[in-house]
Amino acid sequence: MNEDALAQCQNELSQEKKQFEEFIYLVSHDLNAPIRAISNLSVWIAEDLGNDIPADVKQHINLLQARTQLLERMLGAILTLSRVARTDLEIGYVELLPFLEKLSNPFRKEQVSVSIQIRSVVPGLITYYQKLQTVLSELITNAILHTDKEKVNIAVVVTQTGEFLKFEIIDNGPGLPADVSERIFSLFYTAKGKEGNQNIGAGLTIAKKIANFVGGQLAVDIPPEGLGCSFVLYWPRKEPEKV
Secondary structure: OOHHHHHHHHHHHHHHHHHHHHHHHHHHHHHHHHHHHHHHHHHHHHHHHHHHOOHHHHHHHHHHHHHHHHHHHHHHHHHHHHOOOOOOOOOEEEEHHHHHHHHHHHHOEOOEEEEEEEEOOOOEEEEOHHHHHHHHHHHHHHHHHOOOOOOEEEEEEEEEEOOEEEEEEEEOOOOOOHHHOOHHHOOOOOOOOOOOOOOOOOHHHHHHHHHHHOOOEEEEEOOOOOOOEEEEEEEEOOOOOOO
16 A cells, blocks of 8 residues: 555544544434433422322432433543543643642542652643643542542652653552453443442543543553552653644
8 A cells, every 4th residue: 555545544534533523422412402301301200299209109210310310421421532632622831740739639638648749750841731630630530439448548650751751640449450451441331449439430431532632641550459559641741733
């Protein structure tokens, strides 16, 4: 295959991928309206029945509402995935330490500790700052959801590796079996986490797609089971081209 034919194939593939993402966006967006209507109808039925609602009917209505809320969240995740290449494309300077402190503060609570370690790296970079914030937030959220200890300890460690910044998000959770290292990035895959958490299994998928979009990489480093988990994000130091 000559260079012209290869370039044409790549262009056609890019166009098909763009059309497919637009199709996914339109379908998931249009499905929201009927799902919201179902949710509203269940609320109105419960209000009409009032105090006379039988216990089993109330249970069924609650289940229906929970399932429609789950569907809405799943569709929201699909919408987010379909828009990775079209949203949050603002480029700006990120001063690492203040950026990471500001990002971590909302997660810090009595039961959650987030420490930051910056080792021999440039003080900052020009990048898609909103996308970097989204990826790191998803990784910290994932650590909190899947750490079964009373006290959640998360370390964000940053080092410089060639043309990339390496972010390690390390937790003190139960860890993961080695055979799920790839599956955890699949859409709607959920590992066992804290009882009652509302995780739908989309955060890591979104984070990985963003990492790939910017020319980076996201992987998981799984130590022996029971010794926590470490997600490794390679983020380009080079300033992205405006799109």
